[in-house]
Amino acid sequence: MRYLPLTDTDREDMLARIGVPDIDALFSDVPAGKLLKTPLDLPRAKGELEVERIMGRMAARNVAASAAPFFVGAGAYKHHVPATVDHLIQRSEFLTSYTPYQPEIAQGTLQYLFEFQTQIAALTGMEVANASMYDGSTATGEAVLMAHRVTKRRKAVLSGGLHPHYTDVVKTLSGMASDEVVALAPDVAANEDILAQIDDETSCVVVQSPDVFGNLRDLKPIADKAHAHGALLIAVFTEVVSLGAVTSPGAMDADIVVGEGQSIGNALNFGGPYVGLFAAKSKYLRQMPGRLCGATVDSDGHRGFVLTLSTREQHIRRDKATSNICTNSGLCVLAFTIHMTLLGEAGLSRLAELNHANAVKLADMLAGVKGVKLLNDSFFNEFTLKLSKPAAEVVEALAEKGVLGGVPASRLLPGAGLDDLLIVANTEINTDEDRAAFVAALAEVL
């Protein structure tokens, strides 16, 4: 395809039409110091073949996730996705469909949204779920804003076990609303005193389980203390597969449950697109962001589906919208729904058990390596190791040996004094050979 740039005449015509003398005048609102003084140092033009070669050389410097034993997690997980999922989501009715505002022509899309909501409600143990959010971190930010609307308070307490990127997103969104965020220090051992932070000003407590260091948390005492003070408990997860094995947040009396759904049906995708999951108690339905799909009957009495409770979205409510994050990652939702349907309840449980068994096996093997200490008392498929050397260096050395060995805590929390901690994930994709290769490589590196 030819790239057709604008000609000088095109530019002059456009400037004349809007009545400005030159392009600089369009940027008069930008402070002068923020504007580039010289052009970017980029080559003028390159042929397609040449660009392919350059990109190919750059890509070859990576160790691809599928090309090596892979133990990286911390919010994005590599799982097996059945080929059926990719095949079905590429049907053009799904792949090219737009937001299903018109139920007459969008029953397929609306039905899978309805099925998705049903799955999320069942997984989280909650009464209602919406038709998805942008990703887990923004869903968490939206949950905090929702808690402020419900409680009419403005102070959120964030656990030190919350993924630091999620904490950052909450701070950004709350900052725009001038709300207060109390974020506890990173909590490797999951022994922070979060109960002491809850008072009558608190709108919500945000706790992740399994947390970013892999610890499973009992949310019930936190829910009880929060409720005693009129605050809400927001439960967060980054690994949705864990819900196949652990007690659901709903069963521990969480008020809002949010998380990342990438693990089911979706690849790593270089960090996105992902799919945010959002569920709540039904009494808070009216304050939920995004949209819901509902079942109804048409004029002939046939069952059908419609978008409902979307009156707070931007297409109706414009600047007063509760949330503008509603371009749900619809195709990711479809992939999630198909994969989850293929698994079924028993299949998800088996998948979760396999993840956990593999992770336990790996943790035991790694703990036997000299210079390694396992820090978790309990975990699902991810845990944290304390190493005798800085983890960032170890990870680089492991990559040289063809093993992608996890996420150094210093990458998520730079400057927090956690340089010797390594966060390791193990899913169903890892074989005994992968684990043996990891253990052998780590023993050599340390």
Next chain:
Amino acid sequence: MAETRYTKDHEYIRIEGDTGTIGITDYAQGQLGDVVFVELPSIGKAVAKGGEAAVVESVKAASEVYAPVSGEIVAVNSELEAAPGAVNEDPAGKGWFVKLKLTNPAELEGLLSEAEYQDYVKTL
């Protein structure tokens, strides 16, 4: 004898002493369709003339209810939370939203009388 005044945004305010009861007109509820949710402010909130006094949500839209005059919220119709349909059935009676203590009664002068409002609706 209570006097009722109207805005062109289809709010009414029924004046009793220094207090005004605010709701939406029969015309407005008809335009909105079935009301499914009403969001009410907290008591004690100060509202300026033209500021948001409540939010009414129907099956097809969500709209702000603006304060016809400035004042402080002294009561809210919390029965609407369980039964928002009262806005459709009895907008001028059981379907009221908030009561306001007027802080600037002179602002009432700019509002429409019953007859003026009915004439205005005929032009829509």
